Amino acid sequence: MMNWRGATAILKNELARFFRTAFGSILSPVLTTSLYIVVFGAAIGGQMDPSQFGGASYGAFIVPGLIMLTLLSESTSNASFGIYMPKFTGAIYELLSAPVGVAETIFGFVGAAALKSLIISAIILITARVFVDYEIAHPVLAVGYVVMVAASFALFGFIIGLWADGFEKLQIVPLLILMPLTFLGGTFYSVQMLAEPWRTVAQFNPIFYLINGLRWTFTGSSDVPIGVAFGFTLAFLVLCVAVIAWIFRTGWRLRE
Amino acid sequence: MGGPILDIRGLEKTYKGGTKALAGVDLTINKGEIFALLGPNGAGKTTLIGAICGLVNPTAGSIHAFGQNTAKSWREARRKIGLVPQELSFDMFDKVIRQVRYSRGMFGCPPDEARIEEVLRSLSLWDKRDAAIRELSGGMKRRVMIAKALAHDPELLFLDEPTAGVDVELRRDMWRQIDALRAAGVTIILTTHYIEEAEEMADRVGVINKGRILLVDDKDAIMAKLGRTEAHFTLATPLAEIPAAFAHYPLTLEEGGMRLVYRGGDGTGKGKREVAELAQTLAGAGVAYTGLETRESTLEDIFVDLVEQGAQEQAA
């Protein structure tokens, strides 16, 4: 029997921690992303030829990529920080001694982290409308996709938080892997613009598929088939769940 | 006092580094009692509690709580168990009352503000309910830990060194609170380095060293066995033998008759009483002394005694 009260208690506690520091944790990603949109989308983008971006304005072209950047980094870092902190302070004892298992823990920590990044992404999306005109061709799919991505990367962040035994390790993955891959994954350009071999190389970047999946829900066109993007995200989600289930069964980095 | 609430059989724990923290622990705790686990640093007290509460994966052995194997029915067991760990550990930036509510929720209990208030009041934390935990004193922080552990009304409560680093007044306060919990029917297992704490609180006492339970007995029996007083009278002139009038005391002569040593007592205060009698009557009997040093046996002495006994029994 799942302990729903326990699961929601964790979720609420994590969200409360988020809103306690809401000013910084919301404002800073919103500000950074808005600057990208203003500088690249509105200012420089006006000079670009829309035919290269499936007919949309350059501003509208980069919005999904920037949303993806926010989703990936916020989901990952929120979740990794969320589970690392109690490990660091020792407060994890309570979680380990409570009648909560893997399901409640994931619901609470991962759910809260995903929710936080979705809230921030929504704010960015609304803010972006001030600077650029964009349409969302498939709104229902867009929401579904974004939720799936947020959940997957919150799971991923949760694993990083369990693995990390120092604050540096928390930073390594988001900063040294996710960030560069997102920038190289076509946030600011279409792979059609690249010459070989870079066009082929770009296809090995997993985040390339994520960005293009989301872009498809916005513009109705992208560099990859939408089925591939969705399938890819789903596979990543399943993999993360499997890893976490294994962690809880063995107690790795949780129990002595 | 009821039947067993906790039954531990052959519990072993070897940490990754190879430290054997528990080397086959058998222990039964009865419903409604206060059990004190006494042991020196590194004896395995925290490890034992951790194994019962789900913080440590045992290497071997079994634990039954409330009649059920905790490895299988862990959810049911944990709902009824509370833990106050040795270290202060929580989100220091959070408010007291929020943390207590959080604990209650995590253990699957429905919100109950009246109960939360009751718990906070009983620990004199109600006035501090809206304070951030980091703003509290050490003693208050420790009480927040207790409040969190009590928030789901556990039937079995573990207190890992509840009075470590707490001043005398607060320690007495805490003893009173533990007593109130016992009165409410909670079974309590506490660890301590202080023999007087076990003496004050416990119904039964277990002594653990190097991962083994050396002895479990009723407190009174243990105190009688172990609560010893040692007194050294430095004599003004050496004695050849102990005067007959004092033959019924457990006395020996040492240092070539220059020192009269009393070793006795049974944990009921008899030792101190007899030393006081001796101090008054020795001079009257013509035995003058220039110095008197007394010492209550410490936990360390007890361990040395027990370990030596154990070694002798093994040799025999």
Ligand SMILES: Nc1ncnc2c1ncn2[C@@H]1O[C@H](COP(=O)(O)OP(=O)(O)OP(=O)(O)O)[C@@H](O)[C@H]1O
């Ligand atoms: N996480 C750990 N990894 C490796 N060894 C450990 C770990 N925790 C405890 N130990 C070792 O296990 C032994 C028992 O430790 P434990 O903390 O259970 O003792 P204790 O009786 O609670 O001591 P204290 O009175 O100092 O709190 C010690 O030798 C300790 O060094």
Ligand SMILES: [Mg+2]
């Ligand atoms: Mg300890």
